[in-house]
Amino acid sequence: MQGKGILKSKTYLYLTEFFAGMSVMAVELGASRLLAPYFSSSQIVWTIIIGTIMIAMALGNIFGGRSADKDPNPDRLYGRILFAAVWIGLIPVVGKYIILGISALLIFSVNSNFLIWAAFVSCMAVFVFPLFLLGTVTPSLAKYTMDSLDDNGRTVGLLGAFNTIGSIIGTFVPTFVTIPSVGTSITFLIFGGILLLLAVVYFLSTGNRNWKLVLAAVLFAASCVFGRSDSFAFWDHGLLYEGESVYNYLQVSDNETETILSTNVLFGVQSIYKKEKGMTGLYYDYAMAAPLMADIGSRDTLQTLVLGMGSGTY
Structure with a gap:
C-alpha cells in the first residue's frame, strides 16, 4: 500500500514491530514484579500471567487482522498504540489499588483457591487490554508492508524477526537493567513512553495533530509525576x-x-x-x-x- 508521512518508507513499520514486541515482553516481566508482592512469584502466578497475556495477544491478532482488512488506515493502528501507551503509563499509578480492590472483593466471594482467582482477575483487569491492543500490531503491519504476493513470505519473515529481536531485548533490559536500577514503576513508564513516542511521531509526520495527542501527552505526563513511587505497601x-x-x-x-x-x-x-x-x-x-x-x-x-x-x- 502507498504510505503517507513517515510511512513512505517501510523502515518505520519495521521499527513499530520491533518496539511493539519489546514492549509486550517488558510489560509481561513488569506484571510479574507488580503482582509478586501481593501474590508471590510462584509458578502458579507465572502461569496466570503468561496465559492471560497469550489470550490477549491471540484476540488482538484476530481483531487486528480483521480491522486492517476492513479499513487499511494506519491511523487506526497508531491510535491503538497511543491508547496502549497511556494505559501502560497509568499502571504504576492505579495498578496496585486495582489489585488490592479486587483482592478485597474476592475475599468475601471466593471460598477456595483465593490466590489463583485474585491473581487471574487482577491480571485480566490491569494487563489484558493494553496487550490486546499491542496484539493488533503484527497483522496490521503485515497488511501495510505487503506490495504484492511475490514477496509476502519475505515481508512476514522480516516482521517476525523484528518482533522477536525486540522481544529478546524487552526480556533482558527490564530484568537486568531497569527494574534493579529504577524499579518496576519507572520500567512501565519507560516502555509506555517508547510506545507514546512511536505514535506521536507518526501522527505528527502525517499532519494529524488532533486532541487525542494532547490528551495522551497530558495523561502520560501525569503518570510520570504520580506513578514514580515503588511503594507497594x-x-x-x-x-x-x-x-x-x-x-x-x-x-x-x-x-x-x-x-x-x-x-x-x-x-x-x-x-x-x-x-x-x-x-x-x-x-x-x-x-x-x-x-x-x-x-x-x-x-x-x-x-x-x-x-x-x-x-x-x-
Whole structure:
C-alpha cells in the first residue's frame, strides 16, 4: 500500500514491530514484579500471567487482522498504540489499588483457591487490554508492508524477526537493567513512553495533530509525576526500607524486639533478627532442635556446611 508521512518508507513499520514486541515482553516481566508482592512469584502466578497475556495477544491478532482488512488506515493502528501507551503509563499509578480492590472483593466471594482467582482477575483487569491492543500490531503491519504476493513470505519473515529481536531485548533490559536500577514503576513508564513516542511521531509526520495527542501527552505526563513511587505497601509509612533487587521485592520493618525482612507485602517473612535473642515464634525455631535430633552433646564439636541463605539473618 502507498504510505503517507513517515510511512513512505517501510523502515518505520519495521521499527513499530520491533518496539511493539519489546514492549509486550517488558510489560509481561513488569506484571510479574507488580503482582509478586501481593501474590508471590510462584509458578502458579507465572502461569496466570503468561496465559492471560497469550489470550490477549491471540484476540488482538484476530481483531487486528480483521480491522486492517476492513479499513487499511494506519491511523487506526497508531491510535491503538497511543491508547496502549497511556494505559501502560497509568499502571504504576492505579495498578496496585486495582489489585488490592479486587483482592478485597474476592475475599468475601471466593471460598477456595483465593490466590489463583485474585491473581487471574487482577491480571485480566490491569494487563489484558493494553496487550490486546499491542496484539493488533503484527497483522496490521503485515497488511501495510505487503506490495504484492511475490514477496509476502519475505515481508512476514522480516516482521517476525523484528518482533522477536525486540522481544529478546524487552526480556533482558527490564530484568537486568531497569527494574534493579529504577524499579518496576519507572520500567512501565519507560516502555509506555517508547510506545507514546512511536505514535506521536507518526501522527505528527502525517499532519494529524488532533486532541487525542494532547490528551495522551497530558495523561502520560501525569503518570510520570504520580506513578514514580515503588511503594507497594502504600498504607504502611513506618517501614525501615522498601525496594527491589534483581530477584525480589524487599521490605524491612523494625520494632522494639525484632527487625523483619519480607519479600511480600501482606504475608511471608524471609528472616528475623531478634534484638534480645530468644525465639521468633515461627518455624525457624525448629532449627534449634537440630542438635538434639542429631544426638549431639554440649561438648561435641560439630562442623556444618550451609548452602544458600544469602540474605539470611537467623
